[in-house]
Amino acid sequence: MRRLSLATLPMVPDSVRPRVDPRAIGVGIVHLGLGAFHRAHQADFTEEAMARAGGAWGICGVSPRSGRVIEQLAPQDGLYTLLTRGSAGPRARVLAPIRQWLVGAHDPEAVTARIADPAIRLVTLTVTEKGYRHDPATGRLRREDPEIRADAAGRPPRTVVGLLVRGLERRMRDSGAPVTVLCCDNLPQNGVTLARVVGDFLSLLTGGDAVAEWLATAVRFPSSMVDRITPATTAADREEAARLLGLRDEGVVVTEPFRQWVIEESFAAGRPAWEQAGALLVTDVRPYELAKLRMLNGAHSLLGYLGALAGLETIAETVAVEPFAIAAQRLMVDDAVPTLVGPAGLDLAAYAADILARFANPALDYRTTQVASDGSQKLPQRLLGTIRDRRTAGAMPRWAVLGVAAWMRWVWSPVTDAGEPRQLDDPLADEMTELLRDVNDPVQVVDRLLHLRAVFGDDLADDVELRERLTDDLTALTIDGAKATVRRAVSLE
Known part of the structure; x- marks a missing residue:
């Protein structure tokens, strides 16, 4: 041809x-x-x-x-x-x-x-x-x-x-x-x-x-x-x-x-x-930018890590797992929306529904591992901004925290839930691998990664409640796997 x-x-x-x-x-x-x-x-x-x-x-x-x-x-x-x-x-x-x-x-x-x-x-x-x-x-x-x-x-x-x-x-x-x-x-x-x-x-x-x-x-x-x-x-x-x-x-x-x-x-x-x-x-892009970063990109990262850990190849396959879709929807509506002043004319709840529909498009072969790459560069704007704003307001952003814990599990564990090897594609991969060398306790993993200043800055490591929530989620993801952890989490909410 x-x-x-x-x-x-x-x-x-x-x-x-x-x-x-x-x-x-x-x-x-x-x-x-x-x-x-x-x-x-x-x-x-x-x-x-x-x-x-x-x-x-x-x-x-x-x-x-x-x-x-x-x-x-x-x-x-x-x-x-x-x-x-x-x-x-x-x-x-x-x-x-x-x-x-x-x-x-x-x-x-x-x-x-x-x-x-x-x-x-x-x-x-x-x-x-x-x-x-x-x-x-x-x-x-x-x-x-x-x-x-x-x-x-x-x-x-x-x-x-x-x-x-x-x-x-x-x-x-x-x-x-x-x-x-x-x-x-x-x-x-x-x-x-x-x-x-x-x-x-x-x-x-x-x-x-x-x-x-x-x-x-x-x-x-x-x-x-x-x-x-x-x-x-x-x-x-x-x-x-x-x-x-x-x-x-x-x-x-x-x-x-x-x-x-x-x-x-x-x-x-x-x-x-x-x-x-x-x-x-x-004249001002910020309202559109924050809505997209914290809702679409935040949910994308959550689904990317959960799906990759669960051995699912694409985002569409991941959204088809009902507990995962519920977690993504709650991240957007329960965690991100309270931190946003939406652009005029944009219904944020409807925006969240549209995002999930786009993620579910089976014709798009978007790999979970592609979304899970470069997490150290993506987390600050996709999930950590939501976490900071909700913690300042006295709330615990349950689903955004789960997304960070899923990233921590991806960084820490060399294998998925099914025991398949995972490839850590990240500009800080060597630094994070060395940081977690010989660490086999979720408490230590959370502590060491929260002190990675290039990702978390200087403030989040001092949040005791956040550390405890991250440790609980990381422990569950490590022992029970992504599907069981999220299924239990959505049923308890």
Whole structure:
């Protein structure tokens, strides 16, 4: 079967072709983090915005480390299939907003030069929480990180923060043209957090003060909230796309019909007409962000750890276990909602029900182990914020605490409930493994992990009632397993 490319695009049915002519798109965005989520979310919004309102907003996609995505897209002239799986069956569309591509590890000079190019008016990012090399508990850059220190010392940058700052520094020198840096990752107040991390990196540089002064006048860091479930692509997904297109596509991305993007209206040099593609431009993203992080992402993490411990492969399989679904619903409604001031017009109880329905979509093969990865970076914004606010109010957030205990069990135990080996995929994996070496008592596990400052900060370890609740849950998960523990918990409530 022939492969998708500009040469074979005429073979694709008209209804499936890109909404814009790939050959006519000028590049105005550099995007760091060319993974599946970006291609299913911001790239989709951007192509539709150009189709509706025009503008030179093509994307130069940067894969900071691996060249794997580029190997998929380059032979296809940047084209790829967005395969949407919903109740109406699979639907395919070829997208074309990515018009250039670079690998940061292979050519950091080209990446910094592109960021500095005055034709670029937006730099966007989806590099996951760990890509910022920050302390999730404080939101500050880990200045002692050896990779950060090496980038700051002057080597060709390898970290995302190093690439971004060196590009902005060069932009200041070359033209001083204004630019907007838009974070699209699941970080609290992600624009503020990214600006702080950039400032921390600049403090390590000779001449960093001058760059910081320029940033204050010429660069904006708006916040945003993004939402679209995007599981890893499988061989079966590629086969399905080939059947629908009549062409082979190595860059297929799978997603759900739902998509949401809420963006702070603060731009230094223009933007695509994203609102014409369905994005919401607001003055304050925070209410939307907190609702999504604490409800959707919090419940996702709870289900990810419980499902992985129970040996369930997907989130949909996990939600199908009634006690697990009840626990996720109660986490959202009983624990998270009391900490939120919802956005105007958003019924939080209905939002929780919609989230569970999306999780239950059997057409999405979202692996529990994928959700369970990088927990040290995710817990602070997904579960610990809820716990802190509820404890301040004098309440014990039963289900959020269970989520943290499930994470602790995942970190501590090398096997699942069925005795199958588990793979701890986390940037702090080595540190946590060493911390828990030879520990065989849940009391000690809770004590040691609560003192992991990068995750829990300085306050939670002193909460005696919280420690006791975590210890009880971890003990039950260890002795009885995830299914029995949660079944008992929901029956007692």
